[in-house]
Amino acid sequence: MSTYRVSGKGRVDHNRPVRFTFNGENFEGRQGDTLASALLANGVHLIGRSFKYHRPRGFLSAGSEEPNALVGVNRGVGRAEPNTRATVLEIFDGLNTVSQNHWPSLKRDVGAINDPLYMLFSAGFYYKTFMWPKSFWNKVYEPIIRGAAGLGKSPAVPDPDTYASRYAHCDVLVVGSGPAGLVAALEAGKSGAKVILVDESPEFGGSLLGEPDAEINHLSAWDWLLETNAALAAMKNVTLLNRTTAIGYYHQNFVGLCQRLTDHLSELPDGAPRERLWKVRAKQVVLAQGSIEKPLVFDGNDRPGVMLAGSARVYLNRYGVKVGNLPVVVTSHDSAWLAAFDMAQAGAKVAAIVDIRARVPNYFVKRARALGIETLCGWTISGTKGRHRVTSVRVNPVSAGGHVGPARTIACDALLMSGGWTPSVHLFSHTKGKLDWSDERQMFLPGARTEDSRCAGAGNGKFGLEESLMEGASAGAAAAIDAGFSASAGSYSVEGEVLCIGASNRELPSDRSASWAKAFVDFQNDVTAKDIRLAVREGFKSIEHIKRYTTTGMATDQGKTSNMNGLSIASDAVKRPSPSVGLTTFRPPYTPTTFGAFAGYNRGDLFEVTRKTAIDSWAEEKGAVYEPVSLWRRAWYFSKQGEDMHQAVARECRATRQSLGMFDASTLGKIEIVGPDAAEFMNRMYTNAWTKLAPGRLRYGLLLGEDGFIRDDGVIGRLSTDRFHVTTTTGGAARVLAMMEDYLQTEWPDLKVWLTSTTEQWAVIALNGPNARKLIEPLVEGIDLANEAFPHMSVAEGRICGVPTRLFRVSFTGELGFEVNVPARYGRAVWEALYDAGRKYGITPYGTETMHVLRAEKGYIIVGQDTDGTVTPEDASLAWAIGKTKPDFVGKRSLTRPDMLMADRKQLVGLLTSDPKTVLEEGAQIVLDPNQKVPMKMVGHVTSSYWSETLGRSIALAIVEGGRAKEGQTVHVPMPDKTHSAEIVGMVFVDPENKRLNV
Template sequence: MNSYRVSGKGRVDHNRLVHFTFNGEIFEGRHGDTLASALLANGVHLIGRSFKYHRPRGFLSAGSEEPNALVGVDRGVGRSEPNTRATVLEIFDGLNTVSQNHWPSLKRDFGAINDPFYMLFSAGFYYKTFMWPKSFWNKLYEPFIRGAAGLGKSPSVPDPDTYAGRFAHCDVLVVGSGPAGLAAALEAGKSGAKVILVDENPEFGGSLLSAPDAEINGLPAWDWLKQTSAALAAMRNVTLLTRTTAIGYYHQNFVGLCQRLTDHLSEPLDGAPRERLWKVRARQVVLAQGSIEKPLVFDGNDRPGIMLAGSARTYLNRYAVKVGNRPAVVTSHDSAWLAAFDLAQAGAKIAAIVDIRAKVPEYLVKRARALGIETLCGWTVTGTKGRLRISSLRVNPVAAGGQVGPARTIACDALLMSGGWTPSVHLFSHTKGKLDWNEERQMFLPGARTEDSRCAGAGNGKFGLEESLLEGASAGAGAATDAGFSASAGSYAVEGEVLCTGVSNRELPSDKNASWAKAFVDFQNDVTAKDIRLAVREGLKSIEHIKRYTTTGMATDQGKTSNMNGLSIASDAVKRPSPSVGLTTFRPPYTPTTFGAFAGYNRGELFEVTRKTAIDSWAEENGAAYEPVSLWRRAWYFPKQGEDMHQAVARECSATRQSLGVFDASTLGKIEIVGPDAAEFMNRMYTNAWTKLAPGRLRYGLLLGEDGFIRDDGVIGRLSTDRFHVTTTTGGAARVLAMMEDYLQTEWPDLKVWLTSTTEQWAVIALNGPNARKLLEPLVEGIDLSNEAFPHMSVAEGKICGVPTRLFRVSFTGELGFEVNVPARYGRAVWEALYEAGSKYGVTPYGTEAMHVLRAEKGYIIVGQDTDGTVTPDDASLAWAIGKTKPDFVGKRSLTRPDMLKADRKQLVGLLTSDPKTVLEEGAQIVLDPNQPMPMRMVGHVTSSYWSETLGRSIALAVVEGGRAKQGQTIHVPMPDRTHTAEIVGMVFVDPENKRLNA
């Protein structure tokens, strides 16, 4: 155990042992380890499998740019999380982790069968395959593709953790705590400016944690780091945030920060949030994010044990772990030599340093020789071997003309590679900052900025320690000055620094035919150099198109290690400079961020409150099944013992049609419109005429948008000359009120009208059925319920069961119906009184599903189900609801547009299937000719479809092009099992003469 641990090195606590599991096996680490460093200390390199070919994968990096080492983490019930980067996952006692994307085991993965057939899975293969035979799609291709999708397994139960949010303002926000970031924060903090310093790591230091050799202002690097961190902590105007990632940089210096609070704890504090999302508005921003090391592209560069040289240095100097006992190095940059030197001094036997460059700084070669390291300058790597971990590499000399010479094999247990470094410009690019291409250095650098920001350090191309410190100090002082404070940049002197240089290679020379080489660019998605060249041959020239065709840079790391190599290879393939090929767009978040962090406190009831009516408790006590409707919890149906939904709904419908049904309609939106101009206001808002509606009468109201399409509807009662009781759809209450307020305040401020939402003031009990009047008559006071005195579409105020009521005679079922409005506090009492009195009539409570069936039988529409935002009154057979003599109303002008008058517009009609037992799927498309070639021309779709117990058959409503003129014709509805036929009929299936309604 821990055979690769180096005592006396690193920043881990060697005296605090930590035990954790990986794939069921218990391992030992040190406090301060990440999962990656702890596994490497135990000699474990195999961590997962790639997405497409299921090739073995090891650790590539030591930071958040990691594309390979994704694991599943299980912290308990509901606390499982897939695709967690092992390189940033801090271990703790009891941590349980598993590898992903394999079956039946990590070492023996059946999915690896894809690898030998890689020629079948070339770039864009999914656009070219699975086409034939067509019958295979549903039964074979689609299930196979869905089964292969993804890497880890998402949790299936609700997340029990809590998440927090916070808003903050500061004068200077510094992102990154490497040398440049620390210097910037220190100078800004000294000025008195309010400073926030953030870093994604558990401690500040950045590159200093991996390269502690130099001295800063006479102090060893780590001593200077300790001193500077303490100075910042002592400043009351400075906020220090570790384990905090700047995930997005938005306009007007708005920056999102995700702070991880408890993921590193074995026992999180009760009630403590797991993460906190900071929303920071800064007057000035300093971006000091550092840089990302580039892999080299060569055949077999993806085996476990092959990693970035800078990462190997990090594992050694920060975590006290040798990544191998006999590592080799392949590089085109000086920095990889330093990693080799550090490992050699820690006891590793360096197999060789292979440098692509023929000329390397002499001091590096001399130091390598002094340490007994073989150097091969002007050589290349042309291949590797090793099934689950690299065991050797094949190297070849490269002549001046690029020809590859004879090969030799070098045994090794790790291979450290470096193609140089590229500035991390992601956040700078989030705000559309301009990137300038530096041809000599082969990298993009921050250019013209769009925000009040500065870039400093390696993120701005300053890779030297001293120049990074100086630029950071200048950036911090400049930011503080621009924020209105007096600041000046301090001076820094660095001793013992090794300035590194290097070149960038598109793809290493090879002795292998390019069509057979597996030189990986995107390690997670298995994108190779030849995939990118194939995309170019197939006509793709823009890097954005190449990215999507090959999936380069579309993995969970978003191309942090692959984008630049992919761009270089594409540039070479199209024979154009890199800037003309373009750079992929960097988008937030910078690293994967949990949904919980974005949601914060806005989860469950705090995000979407469940509204309940005054009668809801009675429904729950009587076994109601529920469904969500807008924010309301509504009784869906009331099953009796042994009944399923269909049986319960059929019973409820029959009881309502034959005797008496009772329904909780309290969720309908209700708006009180009062004022001397109330009638005029109604006349302008709704399509119908309202000025002549007599008090005591109801009218169906239709509300349009300015585009002439139906927005809402409802029954509206005129209580007096200056008062209307308006009802809306359940989901439209707030929207309609806002629309009314908007017009009243911006278009007609001269009208004397007051609007009041009364949705929750009233409980509404709908009574429907032949016995509805018989039930009400002995219970109502002050209202004559006879048909002559109180006809359909009447409203009156009186008392019921001794409680004040607004009684509507209205029906949404087509039966004799009443809606009893009582103050909400009396809702349940009145409901129980009505239910008890109705027992002699067999009163039956019914839910929303029966309500849907009953209204469809009568041809009544539901806005939002039978309409979709493009339906006009005429389309819905509601032209009768338009006031013909009204000078104007909202949406009137749009009704005369040519497109609104076309005869072939989709119109609502009824459908009767040829097989009475077939219930069509809602949303199913309609065609006239089922034998037409694909793609078929669709002429409409089913909007509502039910089994009608009243008729003993299925019914449906649908929108069909020119539907009313096609009544009697047959249409076809393709469904997964087979194509069904149906006849177009009128919308009213039950009681077209309205005899029941007017009884």
Template sequence: MNAYRIKGKGRVDQRKPVRFSFNGTTYTGYEGDTLASALLANGVHLVGRSFKYHRPRGILSAGSEEPNALVGTDRGNGRFEPNTRATVLEVFEGLNTTSQNHWPSLKRDVGAINDAMYMLFSAGFYYKTFMWPKSFWNKVYEPFIRGAAGLGKSPSVPDPDTYASRHAHCDVLVVGSGPAGLAAALEAGRSGAKVILADEQAELGGSLLSEGEATIDGLSASDWVARTRAELEGMANVTLLPRTTAIGYYHQNFLGLCQRLTDHLANPPANAPRERMWRLRAKQVVLAQGSIEKPLVFDGNDRPGVMLAGAARTYLNRYGVKVGNSAVVVTSHDSAWFAAFDLAQAGVRVPAIVDIRHTVSDELVRRARALNIEVLAGWTVSGTAGRHRVSSVRVNPVSRGGQVGPARTINCEAVLMSGGWTPTVHLFSHTKGKLDWNEEQQMFLPGERTEESRCAGAGNGHFGLAEALREGAEAGAAAARDAGFAARESSYTVDGDFPCTGVSNRELPSDRDAGRAKAFVDFQNDVTAKDIRLAVREGFLSIEHIKRYTTNGMATDQGKTSNMNGLAIASNAVGKAPPSVGLTTFRPPYTPTTFGAFAGYNRGELFEVTRKTPIDSWAEANGAVFEPVSLWRRAWYFPRSGESMHQAVARECRAVRQSLGMFDASTLGKIEIVGPDAAEFMNRMYTNAWTKLAPGRCRYGLLLGEDGFIRDDGVIGRLTTDRFHVTTTTGGAARVLNMMEDYLQTEWPELKVWLTSTTEQWAVIALNGPNARKLIEPLVEGIDLSDEAFPHMSVAEGKICGVPTRLFRVSFTGELGYEVNVPARHGLAVWKALYEAGQKYGITPYGTETMHVLRAEKGYIIVGQDTDGTVTPEDAGIGWAIGKAKPDFVGKRSLSRSDMLKADRKQLVGLLTSDPKLVLEEGAQIVDDPNQPLPMKMIGHVTSSYWSEALGRSVALALVEGGRARTGKVIHVPMPGTSHTAEVVGTVFFDPEGKRLNA
């Protein structure tokens, strides 16, 4: 048990053992372990199989960049997740994990036959293999590819966890809690600024948690971290967020942070969320994300037991785990030497440090020899041996001219490699910040910024501890000052901080001529150096094309350990500098993120939140049947005892036509358009003329898209010379506001106009029927309701039932009508008062179905039902709403296109069925001749169809080719069982003169 654990070393609590299982075997770790560190402590290196070749794979890294050690995680009670990185998964009592991508077992995988047949699976093999014969695609190729694709098994039951979300603001956000991040947070926090410090690891400290010998201000790295963390925790203006990954950096300093809350707990509190998504707006951002160590590319570099040197140092100093009893270090960078020193001092045998550079620091060589480590400078690695774990490494001397000498084999249990470090510039790149190529360091570094941000430490190319602390302090103080706070930079005294130099951005030369050699660049997708050079030979010269052809960098790790090596090999093959070959695009999220975290509370019944009006509770209490309309729940009809829907709607229609009905119209979209240029803005947006509309008057507004087709409509009232109250369709409210904002910000920024959504501000009660005026006259104050003072299409402000109101005299039924707008908080009270006062007139609440019938009788269209995105104003019979003298409006030019003027366009017409009792099916197709051969030519379809109680027969609206020219003619409507005939008529069926608008 824990044969590779060093007693008393590391930051895990060795007094608290934790049992967990991997592939059915129970192991013991300690509180503070990750799955990777606990497996390594138990001598387990083989953890999975690669995607394409099914090669044995072990743990490569110690962080979120891990490409190999992906496991299925079962937390019990249906909590299963595939592709969890063992390097960031904290162990807890009862954790159950399994390896992936193999059958029947991890050690004996049938899929490994792909490794023996690797010549068939070179780069782009799928583009070449599955092209012929074409008939095989659906029956053979696609099922095979679908079966082979993907890693891990998807969950089979719904996710029982809950996920939270939170919006937050701060003065300074610091991403990363290594030396630069802690120094930045400290300076910003001391200034009094509101600071948030986020780090993806469970413990703040970053690379300092793995530091073995350096001191800061006379304290060990560990003690300095503890002191700094304690000071930050004591600041009320500082929020610390461990286990929190900054997944995306968006415009105007908006960032997404995903916080893991309970994944590390064996028994999370009931109903506690698993993760929380922070949507954060910061005045200033300091990016201190550190850097990622690059693997070296050589034959057999993917064998279990071959890992990054920095990871081995982390497992030793942070977790107290040695990755083997003997380890050979292979490097082109100074940092790996310190890993060798720490391992040797902990009792691990280090036979040799193999450095491909011919010249290394004398101080490093001296220290190595003092620890009995052989130094092989100017040597390279040409291969490894071992089946499920590395057992030896083959090394060769390389002359300065590049000639490779005879091989030598060194036995070992681990090979620790380092090709230098790559600054983590992902978040900086999300903002489209410019990356500059540093020729000396052979890396991309943050350049010109686009947001209020700063980069510090290793993420900015400064890898030394003293440099990172200095730059972090400067960045934190400068960010606080730019946020409006007085701040200064502290200085730090660092001892034992050796400069880290050396870089290698190419594969080692030993694999080029060895026919069976496999030198891996992308470990998860099995992309080799040969694959990248093959892509170049086949004509792919841009790294973006090479990436897609080889799949390099397209795995779940997004190329964190492979992109730079792939770029270096490609540039070498092309014969150009890396910047000439290009750079792949970093996109959010930074690490794989659960769908649950993005959804947050929006799942189940909350996935699409049902919006309810202030009057909804009354409708429910009074027996309403509801229907969904856009995101709203609306009363469909109000049945009385024993009534069917047809009977209830007929009764509601009679009540409106004969006396008085009331309708909840609160869901109408409402937009306040205010400003000295409000009328000009309206003129440009809508088809009608608005400059001459007098305050206190309303007008029907028609909105088109650039294509000339109807997008929305509604009644618009002018309250004052610089203020309009715009109504939209229920489903179009957000779309119309977005469209207006788009034009205002991009096309007409010179207009002084402000747009405000007021949909939820106003409750709207529509009163329709001959007795509507009689009902509200005694209840209204400050408004003369006479026909002369307040004619149809008027608006005025006053009071109703003692409540402020915007009263519109408009009608969507053809009857005398008013729309009472009152503040939403008074909506229910006013509804009840009107209902009570209307009892003398037999007032009847009606729902959306009755509203549809009444408006159809009058030929009033509903956008989205009687239009389908291809209907112009002329098609809909409302060409009168176009301001003919207007020089321009949205969509005007499109209306003059030849296709828009064709006589055979589909036009909205009315239909009267030969059988007056027959109600046509909405959506039913229309033909000229039902006996024509199949397939029949369809000339249109039914858009609206209802039983009209007022007319004692059915009515329908339809879009028909050349419809108005067919007036008086018979068309045919095939429906299940038979075909029906109908006469084409005008769209107004009831009160064509409009007399009833004045009762």
């Protein structure tokens, strides 16, 4: 039995040993241990090396705020993970862990040479050291820096684990299961509200797990925990999520949670995900995240064996582990005295309690003397000794004037420190909630909130157990009431509580020159107090600038244990109050989160999700060949037996021009624009005029960017005076909606308009060809399809095949055309009904390649293929789509720039090759003189090129400098086989009079 394990103490199962390895050495812990508590039970304090100086480091804390104890974990092939916090890593049989950032071994590290050379690595040294000679940067400095950067080793093989994700909604979300969080969830749950309670620990209880002395409602703390947890588990309206970290708090009470599902298991269940990312939308949020103990800043405060007093108490009471047999306590806060008392009662000989305050409540001094503990009030600690574990501390009396007296050395095997407690306000800060500075308590507290939330307990500055319980109960009841339920807060009484107070301190006074002292503020990034003072001397006054110059608070712990000390030292250095120096920004995630959790299901074949229409399965059954279009899978062509692509497309083109073709156009982006100002909004966004467009009519819409270049286009229907059905290109749907939202929210917030993406709500079936009307006429109800009643560019709502439809009379082929919009759930059924009814007309389904050919024959452009981000409406022969009398629209001013009006701009034209059988390559460059010297002057390029079955020859569209003025001229297109000649012609190759549209 280890001399550090206290038999029968704590919440671990002493009858269930767990075997694991650390750096190849076998160890034994207990079921319920973390790696940290198990190693400490075995007397292991040295856990790793620091980032910059490679100094030996041990455990500082017992929670997720830990900056030092980062280890590599190997759970099998492909399951290697660096930088795992040993303080939250639950051990299991077979766990294999290693320390990091050293070579060749943890105890003998070559990198430790940086420690005695620390004067060369002061704050900002990399900005100064690597500036000369400049030529060395790429060849010398950068490779060295990259080689030294980082702590652990990245995995070298794909991650075999799976990761899940889930959306959830609740009335009240409670973050943190300490005393305040538990009663908040309990009171909200009693109201009948749907409650989710989350905590990053395997057990609910928070601080009570490590501080079991008090009684709550006449029950011992742990008995009360048992009763309360049982009550919560019995409520069907309460969801309990342990091992779950709230990693980010976003707008409108959207909170991200990361749940660890299998990391604590020795054998993984088949198919079980490793982690689950919860995306929770809550009506009300209660933040009960507790507080974080502050380290003290003194010379040698980073040695293994130097840790937070509250964490030592957690290791003892929760895990049954003494962190030392001969500890010394140094503090400026009462709570560390309680840790000393617990250690003494567990059999440790506490050598001394050093309190930098001259006056300490008499109760603590009397109890310490009763336990045989020496008390040194009004003393400071000025140094430590010990390489791989602290062996002694140097303490000094401090006079009323701040003068440090002669040193005294005290032997120890652990040093427990406490500089008070800091409320955990990280999630509250994610919402841009205002933080208020308490000068009396030297801490930031939650202030004005921006979301439907409230803070309770130690996270709100209520450090007393009874006041924390009462505030938590009030917060839970109030949250339930605000969520629409009837609730009242219960009453909680506490007996045996010792209230703790204390003052916050900056860097402790020392008997050693500050220039030589290594008093660490940020343990993970090796930032010392003198680094912060140096930054101030070099002109950095804002804490954000100091943070970046020194890297304090920029490690993976995000400064949980360093930010407040860094702020205090900076405040002292600049001689200004802490609030005026500023507070660094807290950003999600709250703790490091795996990429796998964020990726979720989006990996492998699901990395880029293939979107399919409601009609896709029918096309697959008919042997469609597919191509990717944006994120969609679309039928490219339908090949019959023995046909190649050229033959299939030719057949589909002939059938559509001669009789009837059908095409799945469901992938088109669709946006519903609704509101009394909908027409005005359309008028401002699109080049065309919309206010006078009558309901029931369609119009081609052209969308520009601020630069005046074409961004998107589509046919838009006005369904009523306040409602538009907007279509966009398949690839532009999300981009256009985002652009609209941006303008609506930032430029025209006064407009009463609502935007809704309906792309996936409608299945769209395009019917084209001379027999299109004959097909749908007997199947349509409520719409007169006569040419006079329903002309080209009309829209009407009715029914088709018995289901609701928005019927567009529009064509992207130049033939008589209709687009049948039906709710997506009816898409395949309506498609099959139309296909069966159309057999007598030889109906032919066609794919995207045929669609491209048919539209190119009519000179209809495809944004993104025939445009390249530098094409204006005039360049594309679309000037007719610009409202000439409109005072303004997006991009209008840019159209008048001199460079937009130049005659030699590249313009869209048609091309006919001299050899009708030659199909030009899309993207091929165009030259005027094929005999000019290399490099030749390119005047344009081919944008679209096809074989036209209708014309019996090839056709192409191209962008050419001054193209329209060159109509009738010959240009040349170099291709791999030879240089081909082509004549510049108009863009419309088939039916320029549009007679087919009105057949």
